Amino acid sequence: MRIASILDANTHVANDPLIKVASNFHAPRVAEMASRLHAAASEVTSNTVSASVFTAPALNLATPVARPKSQEGAKVAVAGRFWLWVSSQWLAWLLAVASIGAVILIWHLATRYKLDFYVRFNNIPGPAEVWGKVLEVNRSPKFITNIGISVRRILLGFFVATALGVGLGLLIGRYRWVRLSSMPALEVFRPIPAIAWVPMSIMLWPSNEVSIVFITFLGAFFPILLNTIHGVEAVDPVLLRAARSLGARERTLLFEVIMPAALPHIFTGLAVGMGVAWVSLIAAEMISGQFGIGYFTWEAYSLISYSEIALGMITIGILGLLCSGVIRCTARLAMPWIERSPGGAQP
Numbered sequence: 001m002r003i004a005s006i007l008d009a010n011t012h013v014a015n016d017p018l019i020k021v022a023s024n025f026h027a028p029r030v031a032e033m034a035s036r037l038h039a040a041a042s043e044v045t046s047n048t049v050s051a052s053v054f055t056a057p058a059l060n061l062a063t064p065v066a067r068p069k070s071q072e073g074a075k076v077a078v079a080g081r082f083w084l085w086v087s088s089q090w091l092a093w094l095l096a097v098a099s100i101g102a103v104i105l106i107w108h109l110a111t112r113y114k115l116d117f118y119v120r121f122n123n124i125p126g127p128a129e130v131w132g133k134v135l136e137v138n139r140s141p142k143f144i145t146n147i148g149i150s151v152r153r154i155l156l157g158f159f160v161a162t163a164l165g166v167g168l169g170l171l172i173g174r175y176r177w178v179r180l181s182s183m184p185a186l187e188v189f190r191p192i193p194a195i196a197w198v199p200m201s202i203m204l205w206p207s208n209e210v211s212i213v214f215i216t217f218l219g220a221f222f223p224i225l226l227n228t229i230h231g232v233e234a235v236d237p238v239l240l241r242a243a244r245s246l247g248a249r250e251r252t253l254l255f256e257v258i259m260p261a262a263l264p265h266i267f268t269g270l271a272v273g274m275g276v277a278w279v280s281l282i283a284a285e286m287i288s289g290q291f292g293i294g295y296f297t298w299e300a301y302s303l304i305s306y307s308e309i310a311l312g313m314i315t316i317g318i319l320g321l322l323c324s325g326v327i328r329c330t331a332r333l334a335m336p337w338i339e340r341s342p343g344g345a346q347p
Helices: 002-008 017-024 028-052 070-112 127-137 142-174 176-189 194-204 208-233 237-245 250-288 293-302 306-334 336-340
Strands: none
Touching: 070 127, 127 306, 142 176, 142 208, 142 250, 142 293, 142 306, 176 208, 194 208, 194 250, 208 250, 237 250, 250 293, 250 306, 293 306, 306 336
């Protein structure tokens, strides 16, 4: 209040009570301090007034900003990313071709010279014979039909295993009561090999086709489930506390924090589950199938057609490689931050 009275008496310095009291009691130091306080208050007042009358230059919001055309910019960006990806992957492709070429060369030399050093290549067909068999089987749609049936079975079983494995893994890893009520029963079934389910699945399901898909599902389910559980349990608690402090609800926390953080583990489970699913599928087709690439390979063994056996094995390997490649590409699209982070690796 005292300062307000000083501000109001801006033009009446001599009438200020402090100065009068100081003059009456002959205290020059006190009078000097009061004069300085009054001068400081006057300076603050003048600065406030000058700031209030200061007019900032108006921003010209109507000035157009130069932007590239959307379509041309998008095309340039896509082409730039593509060439950047090609330039970064050419060495990997070169090494992949070299490794596959080395395997084919060793195979050719071993079968040509009939190597017999405990591992016998006397009856193994060479690459040229297998290539001739490829040209032969492609003259009829039977071989392509078997491939299509196997791909359909693997996709059905794998997609069901992915949906159930990821969903149940999120619940088990997040909620303790779900883990306590479900994990004991799952741990009883987990050690049972998928191929051991063949007789039981034939009795359980109404058709042979459904039983083979069920065996494929079992092969992929447990790797996906366990990796998802591990990914949820490995989420940084700091992320959860930060999301809660920002008002995130449980549903938002589960699908926008926990699941993205667990994606690296989930895709590792998908890659492992795809490999086990192919093993289970081929074994089931060999035992109880009437179509499929596994049945084709076993039928070739029964007819002592070594070239078709090798062709079936190579076809299974190529299909598995393509499926794993699709999973890796999906992982790159779903987790773009992995490549940008230092030391980031894909499943």
